[in-house]
Amino acid sequence: MQTYFLPQTNPNSVVLLQITDTHLFADESGCLLGVATKDSFNAVIDAVDASARPFEAIVATGDISQDHTDESYQHFSDGISRWSQPCFWLPGNHDYQPAMQSVLPSPQIKSCEQVLAGDYWQVILLDSQVQGVPHGELSEAQLLMLDATLKAYPERHALILLHHHPLVAGSAWLDQHQLHNNEAFWQIIDKYPKVSAVLCGHIHQELDCVYHGVRVLATPSTCIQFLPDSNDFALDKTNPGWRYLELTQEGQLNTDVCRLQGRRFIPLFNSAGY
Ligand SMILES: Nc1ncnc2c1ncn2[C@@H]1O[C@@H]2COP(=O)(O)O[C@H]2[C@H]1O
């Protein structure tokens, strides 16, 4: 297992920036349902920069590429390279891991399973991809790694990252693509009171709820958004977004979602899917 040590630079907290579901193409004008994903990704990066809000690391929770190409991952790497902070990423259902690895080793992007984030927290990154299908599943090896990592650092508050949502989010078409073996996942989580939150991507919408006594968070994509509580595929009018997570010394997690302003990235609302 690979562990990264993120130093505690601020005595009170560690702040993470989450970027998810960028769905980039090799072709710089590549579109997903009418949205040029490289443009919306770059607009998010510009907006993060303009806000001048400090963060210690970036987390990217999957669906980085839409077309499986090395170039799409290079575009992601180039996009975040204006920042010096490290980026920890994990795969989503649309990712192609051999192409993902083509940009590694990178001075900035790490594909480790554990980040010791400052002195009080650990972040665990899971691979829930089942190649070729949209739903997620955690292999026996991933479940064992999760259990062993939580057991090894019982004094640290834990934030768990994976692409797929490990609960019903309220849209039947999307919930069929959730983490399928989520009972096994929650059985492990239930054993460790220091697990504070689970953070995912995949559902292209903001979610903030409590399940099994643990906060479950999901975050808007940097491109298209899905309409919440819709049993059939439907796009939402909300803008591309991103999330900050502040992990405090006392074990509190403060978080908020930001979105682009204006109406620059309008998808094809009559689309039936992709
Ligand atoms: N109309 C649809 N019905 C069911 N699944 C879909 C539909 N359109 C797209 N999908 C899949 O559902 C996934 C949800 O988010 P993804 O970005 O992983 O990519 C999506 C597709 O793989």
Ligand SMILES: [Fe+2]
């Ligand atoms: Fe996605």
